[in-house]
Amino acid sequence: MSMGVGKYEMDELRLVVGTMVILSVATALLVVMPYLLLKDTKPPAKLAPYTDTQLIGRQSYIANGCVYCHSQQPRDIAQAPDALRGWGRASVAADYAYDTPHLLGTMRTGPDLLNIGARQPSRDWHLGHLYAPRAYTPGSIMPPYPYLFEVREGEARAGEVVVNLPPSHAKPGQVVVAKPEVLALVDYLIALDRTYPALTAEDDLAVDRKAPR
C-alpha cells in the first residue's frame, strides 16, 4: 500500500455512486430541466396542428431521412443570414409544439425547411422536385425519389395526380403519377410555415409582467 492508496483509492462503491451522481447531474441539466421548463409551452395560436395526412407525410420525411441534410431551425440574424435567405425568423420552442419526434436536424447539405411551405407553396413544384431535383435546381445534390412515383406509358387514371415535369425532363407518351405517400409528404412540406410573429401582443404582456426590462 503505497501512494495512490487510501483516500484516493477507487473501490466499487465509490465508482458506482460517483458515476451515477455525475450522470444524474448531467441528466438533470440537459433532460429534466428542459422538460420542466418546456412542458407547459402553449402552441402559438396561429400554428395549426398537423392533419392526419400531414402526419403521414411527416413519417415519410423521417423514413426517407430528409433530416440528415435539412435542418428545421433558422438561426438569429445576429448569428447567420438565415432570414436573408428567406428561411424565416429565428425559431422558438413554441414553434415545435406539435413536433414529436423533433426534426431540428444538424446538417445543411440542403437549405433549412422550417418555412419551406411559405416560400414554396406549390404542390406541383414539390412533386416535380422530389422526382427530378436537378430539373428545378441545377447543381443540386439531392437524390431523386423514383420509388415514390409510378411511371407509366399512356394516360393517368381518374383521381391520380400527375407530375407536371418541365419539358426538358418530360418523356412523350409517358406519365409520372404521384403515389399517396409522396402526396402526403408534400402536404407536410407545404404545411411547414412558421412565419407568424414569434411574439404576440399577449405574450409580450406576459413577458413584461414576469421580467421587467
Add this chain to the structure above:
Amino acid sequence: MEDAINRFQFPFPTPMDLTVGVLLGTFILSVLALFVFIASMAKGLFGSGGAASVQIFDADEVGKVEDPAATLSQRGSLQQAMDPSQMDTQRDAQEVETRLRADQSSSLVVGVCLTMAVMWLVLASVAGLVASIKMHSPDWLVDQAWLTFGRIRPIHLNLVAYGWCSMAGIGVALWLIPRLLKTELVGSKYALIGGALWTIGVIAGTVAIALGYSDGLEWLEYPWKIDILLVIGGALVGFPMWLTLLRRKVDHLYVSVWYIAAGLLWFPVLFLIGNWPDLHFGVQQATMNWWYGHNALGLWFTPLGLAAAYYFIPKVLGKPIHSYNLSLLGFWSLAFFYSQVGGHHLIGGPVPSWLITISIVQSMMMIVPVLAVAINQHLTVLGNFRALLYSPTLRFIVLGAMLYTAASVQGSLQALRSVNTVTHFTHYTVAHAHLGLYGFFSMVMFGAIYFIMPRVMKWEWPYPWMISVHFWLVVGGFAVYFIGLSFGGWYQGLAMLDKDIPFMDSVTLTIPYLQARSVGGALMTLGHLVFALHFFMMGWKFGPRRLGAALLASPGPTSTMAQPATARGATA
C-alpha cells in the same frame, strides 16, 4: 435568446435568477475542479508510481514487453529497444499460468464478440462508402428505397455505433476484465446470451431503418421495441463483469477497470432514457437527443477506448503508466465535464441559452481530462517511439491515443460560439465525428484486437505483412478523408454565412471535397477488407504454425517453444 427564454412559464421565481444561478453554480464547480487539479499537482500527488499502476504486471514483469501480434524477431527487437537486460529472463511460471487461465476463461465470448464486430465493420464501411458516393453522384442507386441516402446513412451510423464499436468495445472489455482482476471470468454465458440478443437487435434495427421504420432521432433511430433487445443484451453483457469484480483476487482496481465499469453502468441508463417512448417532446427532445448523442461518445465509447489504451500501452512497453494519480483525476473530470457537453450541438437553436452556455463551458473544461490522459499516455510512450516499429498493436493504439487528444481539443474549440457558427450544419462536423470514433476509438480497437486474438485463437496472425497493409490503408485513407472533409466543411460554413453568396454555391463548392472523402473512405474500406480477411484466415488457422513460445514466453533468441506453461496454453 433572452426573449425566447422569458416566454416560457417557469416554475421558478424568475428566469433571470435561474439562468444566473445555474451558470454561476456550474462555473464555481468547474473552477473548483480546476483548483483541486492544480493544488494536488503542487502537492506532488501526480508523481509517477502508485502500487496500482504496476497492477497489470506480474512479479518481476516490469521491463518485459508483450505483444502477441508481433513476430518473434519483432518481439526481440522490441525487447532490445525497451530493456535489453530483460532479453533472456524467464517469467514466473505460476503467474504465467494465472494469466493463461484468465485469458482462457474469456476466450469464447471474446472471440464471438470480436468476430461479430469485424463483420459489422465491413458492412458498416460499405454502407458508409455508398452514402459518401451518393453525396457527389446523387443519381446513383436511386431506385431502391432502402438504398436512398436518407436510409443508408443512418444504417452506416448505427452499424458503426452499435455493431462495430460497441461489439469491439464489449469484446475487448470482457477480455481485459479477467486479466486486470487476475480472476477467471465468471458467468460468461450471460455475456454470450447478451451478445446474441444485441446482435439480433442490430440486425433488426438495420432492417427497420432500411424499410423506413425509424424513430427519427439521430443516434436513436432503431424503433424502441427493438431497443429493448439492446437494453437486455447490454445488461447481460455487463453482468459477468460484476460477478468477476465480486470475486476479484487483486486489491487495486486498475484505471482501465474504472473506465470499463463506468461505461457499462452509464450506457444502459443513457440508452434507456434516450429511447423511452412517449416521454420526450419538441425542443426538450432535441436537448435529450444531444445529451444522449454526445454521451454515447463520451460515456460509452471513450471510456472503453481509454480503458484499452491505458492497458495496452504500458503492457506492450513493459513500463507502467507515467502517473497513476493523474489518471484518477482524468477519470472523474472526464465523467463530470463530458456528460454535460451535449448542448453544444444546438448552438443557435431554439433552446434556453443557459443550457447552451453550460455545454460550451464544460466543453472547454474538457481540456482538463484530455490533458490528464494526454500527459499520461504520451509521456509513457515518449522516448520509446522505436517500439512502434516493432509492435503492430502499439502502432495502432499510440496513433489512436494521439488522435484522441486531437479530437478532444478540436471538439473543445468547435464548441466555441464563434467557431461553431461556421462549422455547425456542415461536413466539418462529420469529419470531427470520424476523428473521434475512427481516428481514436477504431484505431485503438484495431490494436487491441491484434493483441487479443492470438490469445483467443491460440494461433498467431498468419501474415504479418497484412497488418502493415491494413495500417497504411486506413491511415492513408483516413488522412485523405479527414483533411478533405474538414476543409470542405469549413469553406461550406463560410459560404453559408456570407449573405451575398447564393446557398447553391455552398453546395457546389463542396463537391471536390466530397469526392476526396469517397476516395479516403474507399481506402479505409479496402483496409477493413484486408483486416477482415486476415482475421478469418486466422480463424481457419492459415499460415505457418508459429505458436507456443511466441505467445507469452520471454522473447530472447534463446527461448524455445518447449516451455511447459505456454505450450499447455498453446495447444488448441
